[in-house]
Amino acid sequence: MTHDDCLxxxxxxxxxxxxxxxxxxxxxxxxxxxCDAQFNHLxxxxxxxxxALRALEAPRFVATPRTPAPGAGIESR
Incomplete structure (x- = not known):
């Protein structure tokens, strides 16, 4: 099973x-x-x-030395 299968x-x-x-x-x-605790729990x-569903779908930013912050652009070499 791959990580894609797990997701x-x-x-x-x-x-x-x-x-x-x-x-x-x-x-x-x-x-x-x-004040219905059971309903509020639901x-x-x-x-x-x-x-949790939104978190699985949302793209994640991973900082790198070339792109240290979101929106910093992509540096090409």
Whole structure:
């Protein structure tokens, strides 16, 4: 298995988790009070999963001596 395979599995699992959490939120009994710890936990989990998916998709800047900061341009030699 390659790292690309692992990332594909990670994305699929996170997407599944997002859907399961969303389904649980949708089926949550109403009315929901603002201090409902279980519901608030689900909302927090939903945000964490969304952040993890965004992190997997976001390009990462890796500083090098030729490009020490984002937007510094690419020096050619």
């Amino acid at each position: 594909t599995v990670a994305r699929a699992e996170l997407q599944l988790a997002r859907q399961l959490i969303q389904d649980e939120i949708r089926a949550y009994p109403t009315p929901i009070s603002g 909302i927090g989990l939903r945000g964490s999963v969304a952040e």
